[in-house]
Amino acid sequence: MKKNKSRVLVAMSGGVDSSVAAILLHEQGYDVVGITMRLFDNPFKNSNVLNKTCCSLDDVNDARKTCSVIGARHYYTNMVDDFKNKVMNKFVNEYQKGRTPHPCLSCNHSLKFDSLFNKADELGAEYIATGHHAKITEKDGKFNVEKALDNNKDQSYVLFTLNQEKLKRLLFPVGNYSKEDIRNIAKKYNLSHAEKPDSQDICFIPNGNYREFLKNKIKPIKGFIYNEDGEKLKEHSGIHNFTIGQRKGIEIGGLNKKVYVKSINSSTGDVVISDNEKLFEKELIADQVNWTKGFEPSNNMKVKAKIRYNAIEQEAKLKIISENKISVIFDKPVRAITPGQPVVLYENDKVLGGGIIKNSIPLKTKANV
Template identity: 45%
Template sequence: MDKEKEYKTKQRVVVAMSGGVDSSVAAYLLTQQGYDVLGVTMRLWAAEDGVVSSDHQGCCSIEDIEDARRVCQQLSIPHYVLNVEQEFKSHVIEYFLKQYESGRTPHPCIACNDKIKFDFLLRRSLAWDADFIATGHYARIQFEQGQYRLLRGIDSQKDQSYVLFGLGQAQLSRILLPVGSFDKNSIRDFAIQAGLHLANKADSQEICFIPQGTYHEFLNKHSESIPGDLVDKNGKVLGQHPGVGHFTIGQRRGIGLASAEPLFVTKISAESREVVVGPEHELFQTGILVESVNYITDEIPHSPIKIQAQIRYNSKAKPALLMPSENGAELWFEEPQKAITPGQAAVFYVDEQVIGGGYIRNPIPGEN
């Protein structure tokens, strides 16, 4: 019988607290379950001018650290601030820049989960003699038939299992996800019940190191943009562009070309510095090459299997055939998918379970 991971009492848990409602309630729930809880806020990034806008909806600000500290005070648990700015710069920001410079569209939150929360913090928690770490992610962990399994969160609108596909058995054995078994309304109710001052705080919506969402300005400041050509699928030059990092697959706005029909970015080549544009129907593809594939359990498929594949964070998983290979996998969808974007994650689901995932290398060429 399926059984969600039991939260044993009197064990120590380090809770990664961002200063938001979800991680705060995670800490509250664990204290209610009898754990010895420590709150840790990681200082990932500081605004270069030292100023964070009042309408900032990311995390990492001084206000967020103070919110986490106040919650820990309200819960009567210790709070620590861990400076990981250097690690974050190396593993997340530099990755973000290199991906855009290579014509790919990265998901920095996945890199942060893989390298910071569930690697650096997990290892650092040993110094506090912690048995587990916990986060406010909306996902669930089950232990069944000798394997830890990652499942979607109960709240389908908030599910974050997509960004956790890189986890393995050793990590899952030491991770608790208390909020994943509840919907968002229940989490806010818990916050009110606990008397937490931030019960109605808005969810973060932005990339934490780009608090205004102006990633073009960030790229201009931190990387070199080399101009190139805007071309159609046959290579005909239609105009020029300031640099491949300014574009993503499916983009319509900001192309700067007059046309009788709407034009979209359909392909980006960092090598030739060409950005290919075309009508909307040229965005649809059926097959994907996936690289850097991770399977969460030891039940690794060696032959084609039918799955549901999700190719971006805010999209639904769609029926596909997963064809494992030595160097990754191919995905073949039952229906063509729009704007398949290199650099984004392709995550593999069987029902509610994440069996693995990888990064989109490129769509498999076909007729448009």
């Protein structure tokens, strides 16, 4: 195909989304260059083409094969040390503090996009592209991140830290396609990984057992589990074993009801449990704020707010506390507001921005749920 557009560096994990992103840009006439990042040493020697992790030899080969099919160059870069320092260590440190981090957000914000732009500059690429399910739109010189066409795959939640400088050089080619369409495009090009399952877990913890991962990396803050009346129920082995809203693993005998983690105190090691209805609150405070649209929204603006990746957005009011701190007040109580998780604010399908949840504000009266 005649190359009549700009050069674009495509981040290719070896998954079907990033492979089809490269194909779509090739079809549009871009000069595509693929790059695969080695983020950590994959200990799973028996991974195959249908694996659910990343950074395996099969993943690298799948990215290379896709580039070969479309006649694109492919680079493989080692980012193991940076990933460990900026993502994995932060993951450990957050659990040490009794918080629940979102490592994909840390990877995007602290590592992936900056590294890609630096490499793009080295290779003379005007744009970078990824396989994220999201859209970028532009109006009057301002860029917006919007939800993907396939709402079940939408990843706009982990992209709120992007700024205007990055957005003007960033492409999300698969954001206008359903997952079925993406797999069909891969089959059209005879890609052997067209049916590769989506990754479901944290990439460096593919078995999903984050406690096992933390086991030898964290200094446990031990303490006691209390009920809401202050009654001491049981000693625990470390606050890193708990997250807000958790039910499994509490293991307290003699209780004739389901109980959940309501709060975690990293200073004392105290963990408080409660009934499910006590997990509902109406207000949160967030810091580490970024406005994707490039400017601060109006104070007291009505927004939709999302407090975890798989949550449904809820109607809320935004209050600006300072340049780097906001309050989000929900119209109705929401369950298990969790420090360390992002809260992302939307105006219709557009991402306004967001922050990292610092704490919730307890309800003064019992929630009606």
